[in-house]
Amino acid sequence: MRRTWPTILAATGITLAAVVPAASAASAASAASAAPAASAGAAPEVRVNQVGYPSDGPKAAFVMLAGPVRSVSFEVTTPYGVSYRGTSTDDVGSWNSAYRAVYQLNFSGLRVPGIYQVKVTAPAAAASPTFEVGTGAQLYRQLVDNAVRYFTSERDGPDVVPSVLGRQPANLTDETASVYADPSYDGNDNLLGTLKKIGGPVNVAGGWFDAGGGYEKFAYTASYADALAVALDALDRGAGLDAHRPCARAGGRRTPRVPAARWRRSAG
Numbered sequence: 084m085r086r087t088w089p090t091i092l093a094a095t096g097i098t099l100a101a102v103v104p105a106a107s108a109a110s111a112a113s114a115a116s117a118a119p120a121a122s123a124g125a126a127p128e129v130r131v132n133q134v135g136y137p138s139d140g141p142k143a144a145f146v147m148l149a150g151p152v153r154s155v156s157f158e159v160t161t162p163y164g165v166s167y168r169g170t171s172t173d174d175v176g177s178w179n180s181a182y183r184a185v186y187q188l189n190f191s192g193l194r195v196p197g198i199y200q201v202k203v204t205a206p207a208a209a210a211s212p213t214f215e216v217g218t219g220a221q222l223y224r225q226l227v228d229n230a231v232r233y234f235t236s237e238r239d240g241p242d243v244v245p246s247v248l249g250r251q252p253a254n255l256t257d258e259t260a261s262v263y264a265d266p267s268y269d270g271n272d273n274l275l276g277t278l279k280k281i282g283g284p285v286n287v288a289g290g291w292f293d294a295g296g297g298y299e300k301f302a303y304t305a306s307y308a309d310a311l312a313v314a315l316d317a318l319d320r321g322a323g324l325d326a327h328r329p330c331a332r333a334g335g336r337r338t339p340r341v342p343a344a345r346w347r348r349s350a351g
Contacts (some may be wrong), residue, residue: 124149126179127209129188129201135215135222142191144201145175145213147182155186156205159193167193196221239292253292259284 128147136142146155151174159167173187188201193216201211216224236247240257243250262282267275 127203127207128182129203129209131201131211131214132215133212134226135217137219137222138194138196138216140191142189142193142216144188144190146186146188146203146209147178148184148186148207149182152186152206153182154205155188155203157188157190157191157201157203159199159201161197161199166195166199168198221276224239234291239290240288242289255288258286260287261285284306 111342125147127149127194130145130147132142132144146157146158152174155171157169157171158165159169167190169188169190171186171188173189174184175187177183178184178185188203190201193199196215196217198213198215200213203209215237235244236250238244238250239254241252241255243252245251245340261280262285264279264281266278
């Protein structure tokens with residue numbers, strides 16, 4: 084089944100792999116005879132999730148080939164040997180004119196935590212970067228903490244955290260903001276006419292500031308934070324990423340994550 088690539092990439096968060104040359108002239112010749120379309124053009128590339136894969140979750144890599152082939156054989160290896168072998172005929176579609184076939188390599192059966200690498204063995208040789216298989220907390224905790232610190236540094240309104248970049252309360256006039264009718268702009272984004280006030284004052288203080296102004300603050304920056312806020316709230320409620328577990332506390336106190344999540348939910 085051929086699928087839309089933006090959807091696949093957005094769901095998996097994958098990164099480009101390094102190409103490993105064929106081990107010998109004999110294996111290269113064998114690969115060429117098995118799939119001339121794949122070996123005649125661009126060298127194969129393997130993509131994996133750069134964050135890693137949860138032990139009990141689905142796992143898929145993607146190999147990019149110059150053209151369709153009958154099947155792709157691959158191994159998932161550790162420094163100690165092969166942990167998983169598989170074959171794929173699942174061509175999910177063309178990447179571009181150089182890579183006209185991309186095959187999904189499913190290895191969800193691998194559940195043991197560790198550091199791994201996906202190696203394609205036929206119709207051509209290629210290998211992924213190393214990646215980790217582990218718990219959700221192992222894979223995402225540092226990324227979540229990094230994101231929390233960034234959003235903490237960008238916090239707007241009176242409830243800022245001075246310990247991060249020496250922040251001070253900002254944009255307090257947002258507590259009494261006016262509401263205006265949808266404006267009109269020309270092709271260069273210049274305002275046509277004047278703004279027409281239709282309501283207010285309303286309290287829209289808080290959130291995360293953006294250099295682009297109020298529209299970007301609420302339409303863009305806050306939108307990007309939605310998924311993060313939900314994940315942070317889930318992490319605060321329990322160990323790992325399970326939103327159904329009881330609330331967890333760090334050192335007897337809540338982290339700054341929950342206020343951010345609650346502000347976003349209350350702001351709609």
